[in-house]
Amino acid sequence: MTRRERRAERLVLACFGVTLLTGLGLLGVYAMGGDTQLQGILLAVCLGGLGAGIVVWAQELMSNEEREEERHPMGTGPEGSAAVAEALTDEAGFSRRRMLQGGLLAAVGGRAAALAIPVLSLGPAPGRSLFETPWKKGSRLVGFDNQPVHADAIPQDGVLTVFPEGYPGSADGQTLLIHAGTDRLQLQGDAATWAPGGFVAYSKVCTHAGCPVGLYRAAQGQLICPCHQSTFDVMRGAVPVFGPAARPLPQLPIQLETDGTFTALGDFGEPVGPSFWDMELDR
Amino acid sequence: MRLRRHREPPRVDALGRPLNAPARELREAEARGDVATARAALDEEPTELERIAGWLDERTGLASLVRTTLRKVFPDHWSFLLGELALFCFLILLATGTFLTFFFVPSAGDTTYQGPYAPLQGATVSQAYDSVLHLSFEVKAGLLMRQVHHWTAVVFVAVIIAHLARVFFTGAFRRPRELNWLLGFGLLVFGIAEGFTGYSLPDDLLSGTGARIAYSAVISVPFLGPYLASLAFGGEFPTAAFLPRFFVLHVLLLPALFAGTIAAHVGLVFLQKHTQLKVGRAREDNVVGRHFWPGQAFVSGGLFFLTAAVLALLGGLVQINPVWAYGPFQPAVVSSPAQPDWYVGWLDGALRIFPPFEPVILGITIPSVFIPGVVVPGILFTIVGVWPFIERRVTGDRAPHHLLDWPWEAPFRAATGSAILALFAVLTLAGGNDVLAAFLQLPVEGLTWIFRILVIALPVVVWLVVYALCRSRQGRPAPGEQPRGGVALVRNRAGGWEEADR
Numbered sequence: 051m052t053r054r055e056r057r058a059e060r061l062v063l064a065c066f067g068v069t070l071l072t073g074l075g076l077l078g079v080y081a082m083g084g085d086t087q088l089q090g091i092l093l094a095v096c097l098g099g100l101g102a103g104i105v106v107w108a109q110e111l112m113s114n115e116e117r118e119e120e121r122h123p124m125g126t127g128p129e130g131s132a133a134v135a136e137a138l139t140d141e142a143g144f145s146r147r148r149m150l151q152g153g154l155l156a157a158v159g160g161r162a163a164a165l166a167i168p169v170l171s172l173g174p175a176p177g178r179s180l181f182e183t184p185w186k187k188g189s190r191l192v193g194f195d196n197q198p199v200h201a202d203a204i205p206q207d208g209v210l211t212v213f214p215e216g217y218p219g220s221a222d223g224q225t226l227l228i229h230a231g232t233d234r235l236q237l238q239g240d241a242a243t244w245a246p247g248g249f250v251a252y253s254k255v256c257t258h259a260g261c262p263v264g265l266y267r268a269a270q271g272q273l274i275c276p277c278h279q280s281t282f283d284v285m286r287g288a289v290p291v292f293g294p295a296a297r298p299l300p301q302l303p304i305q306l307e308t309d310g311t312f313t314a315l316g317d318f319g320e321p322v323g324p325s326f327w328d329m330e331l332d333r
Numbered sequence: 334m335r336l337r338r339h340r341e342p343p344r345v346d347a348l349g350r351p352l353n354a355p356a357r358e359l360r361e362a363e364a365r366g367d368v369a370t371a372r373a374a375l376d377e378e379p380t381e382l383e384r385i386a387g388w389l390d391e392r393t394g395l396a397s398l399v400r401t402t403l404r405k406v407f408p409d410h411w412s413f414l415l416g417e418l419a420l421f422c423f424l425i426l427l428a429t430g431t432f433l434t435f436f437f438v439p440s441a442g443d444t445t446y447q448g449p450y451a452p453l454q455g456a457t458v459s460q461a462y463d464s465v466l467h468l469s470f471e472v473k474a475g476l477l478m479r480q481v482h483h484w485t486a487v488v489f490v491a492v493i494i495a496h497l498a499r500v501f502f503t504g505a506f507r508r509p510r511e512l513n514w515l516l517g518f519g520l521l522v523f524g525i526a527e528g529f530t531g532y533s534l535p536d537d538l539l540s541g542t543g544a545r546i547a548y549s550a551v552i553s554v555p556f557l558g559p560y561l562a563s564l565a566f567g568g569e570f571p572t573a574a575f576l577p578r579f580f581v582l583h584v585l586l587l588p589a590l591f592a593g594t595i596a597a598h599v600g601l602v603f604l605q606k607h608t609q610l611k612v613g614r615a616r617e618d619n620v621v622g623r624h625f626w627p628g629q630a631f632v633s634g635g636l637f638f639l640t641a642a643v644l645a646l647l648g649g650l651v652q653i654n655p656v657w658a659y660g661p662f663q664p665a666v667v668s669s670p671a672q673p674d675w676y677v678g679w680l681d682g683a684l685r686i687f688p689p690f691e692p693v694i695l696g697i698t699i700p701s702v703f704i705p706g707v708v709v710p711g712i713l714f715t716i717v718g719v720w721p722f723i724e725r726r727v728t729g730d731r732a733p734h735h736l737l738d739w740p741w742e743a744p745f746r747a748a749t750g751s752a753i754l755a756l757f758a759v760l761t762l763a764g765g766n767d768v769l770a771a772f773l774q775l776p777v778e779g780l781t782w783i784f785r786i787l788v789i790a791l792p793v794v795v796w797l798v799v800y801a802l803c804r805s806r807q808g809r810p811a812p813g814e815q816p817r818g819g820v821a822l823v824r825n826r827a828g829g830w831e832e833a834d835r
Binding site for chain 2: 080083084086087088089090091093094095096097098100101102103104105107108109112113114115116117118119120121122123124169170172173174175176179180194211213219220221222224254258259260261262264265276277278279280281290292293294295296297323324325326327328329330331
């Protein structure tokens with residue numbers, strides 16, 4: 051044994067020793083209640099010792115001789131494939147029984163269709179679900195706690211996430227009630243009448259990919275989606291002014307009641323959230 | 334280890350002559366391959382190892398196959414270990430993932446959090462989220478296992494891509510290995526799908542938002558979208574069905590597909606033998622390297638433990654996916670900034686920088702998510718998946734290849750591969766445009782415009798530059814090759830200089 055080999059052998063033994071000790075250490079740490087960082091370090095040293103020992107053993111103490119092996123072409127040639135084709139078809143007599151072949155294919159196809167149909171049980175047909183939200187005429191605007199929202203609770207430039215009463219947290223009913231102020235709003239037609247006292251309500255579901263439009267830059271009057279930065283102009287009907295969204299956030303028609311709470315005049319006039327192919331067809 | 338041992342002392346007959354058969358008889362028996370007679374002639378008895386091997390061989394007949402396998406030659410170059418690293422990550426994912434399944438509850442049902450994490454005490458959370466918090470804070474070594482699992486997943490996809498790049502740029506996918514390229518490509522897709530489904534399971538705010546975006550991408554497919562989305566998620570998002578479904582995909586269907594495809598992938602490498610770099614004695618009709626046993630097997634085994642060690646260190650010391658900080662998923666709540674795991678970042682980046690384009694054609698809406706979220710990734714991945722066939726069409730090269738190209742030897746391939754990598758890099762960075770904007774103190778709008786330009790310009794520039802570099806590199810000697818031509822001066826015995834041929 052050469053000196054180099056003796057040194058390598060000692061090194062390998064030392065590595066394995068480290069593994070043994072840290073392994074025991076791991077048990078100790080575990081027994082004493084565990085600690086993520088300490089266990090991580092011990093586990094790493096434990097595994098690392100084993101790995102390093104094995105690699106040093108392979109590199110220093112085993113033959114590193116370069117070996118050579120012949121490589122033969124993969125295929126067995128035309129005879130081989132002909133023999134396979136013959137074995138597959140000869141006894142079965144496929145070429146003579148075209149009718150039966152067709153019949154078998156038809157039967158298998160029918161069976162496959164019958165087996166595939168239960169896939170439809172995985173989910174209901176979408177129906178009108180993408181066109182509708184829980185908002186109805188007369189729905190009161192409530193917060194996450196299902197308590198009615200009061201106009202005087204929202205200061206100028208304030209924003210509140212609201213839901214139809216009875217549906218707090220609703221995914222497609224989530225709406226932003228914004229105190230934009232009458233002087234800044236530039237809404238046209240019906241939309242202008244749906245903003246009583248400078249309060250305007252838009253769907254909170256981004257018309258791009260459906261994230262909640264959670265950021266409001268009050269100074270610019272812009273709503274921004276944190277997912278993909280679609281930006282909507284609150285003062286002009288939430289039309290998109292930057293980013294990938296192409297549709298405005300639908301506006302919820304609301305009215306201010308005498309007690310300071312809000313009610314909806316009906317559902318959104320168009321589908322909320324991301325677009326889908328027949329949203330214009332079936333409107 | 335010695336496989337044979339002689340009995341001591343040798344047996345003798347009554348006249349003291351050794352019972353050993355004459356040497357000639359032994360030679361003849363060995364020439365016939367008659368091990369039993371040869372052994373009797375040598376008066377040896379089988380060792381314990383031989384006895385076990387014999388017992389198994391009699392029942393399987395695999396002895397010669399095992400011997401061939403042990404003597405298989407593996408090329409000795411570090412870049413050939415990338416695929417092994419991916420395999421090791423898969424094994425570590427299986428081990429840590431199995432531990433996690435013992436604690437994870439795949440249910441969207443509501444419960445009230447009552448664990449030790451004070452900020453969430455009393456909050457209504459899903460049972461899935463509750464079980465992840467329990468695993469992280471109350472199960473001993475639970476957080477370590479979870480973090481090692483997540484880190485391994487993150488590294489896994491990176492190593493798969495590095496392996497894919499090695500195979501791509503050296504042309505290892507050429508005939509007869511097109512099939513194995515397709516299998517490997519499938520593994521990349523499964524890897525991303527495994528990552529995304531697994532990352533969605535804790536039902537935290539960040540991953541819930543990601544699932545919401547995935548639902549929007551499915552819904553955007555013309556004609557089929559709303560139906561596909563409803564079938565996949567069990568109704569309109571969010572549904573109670575989606576967590577258990579993602580769970581089944583993540584721990585059952587995808588791992589089964591993975592295991593089967595890995596077996597086929599590695600099996601094909603075994604049958605076809607490795608490709609090799611053009612160095613030393615390597616030729617088209619041989620394989621040069623180390624024997625599988627013991628050299629290669631020991632190096633691989635050691636590498637496995639070293640990989641596990643690095644991942645254990647990451648999992649122990651570097652926090653990843655702290656779902657308690659994100660909070661439970663609520664459809665009407667969102668966090669900012671919001672970034673997915675890195676291998677999905679390019680998809681998110683494509684969604685971020687695509688212009689607001691949503692045409693209505695004959696009453697049919699093409700949603701703004703459809704092109705960047707479905708069409709572009711579909712085209713990019715198809716190009717990568719069928720690359721061997723594209724290149725064959727372009728170059729007309731249908732010959733089998735076992736010797737690898739140096740990357741610069743195929744400028745079209747190298748340029749196209751680099752351009753695709755550049756495209757993915759730009760998209761991935763664009764997926765963090767809000768974070769970058771904050772870091773660089775730039776308006777996010779301006780940065781998004783920079784990305785919109787870069788995503789077109791950078792791949793084109795990279796293509797041209799890499800193509801030109803490859804062309805200029807051609808003709809120069811390859812690594813390890815002596816420069817051809819020219820004159821070398823050699824010192825002669827008289828102390829003068831002489832010209833020598835190279």
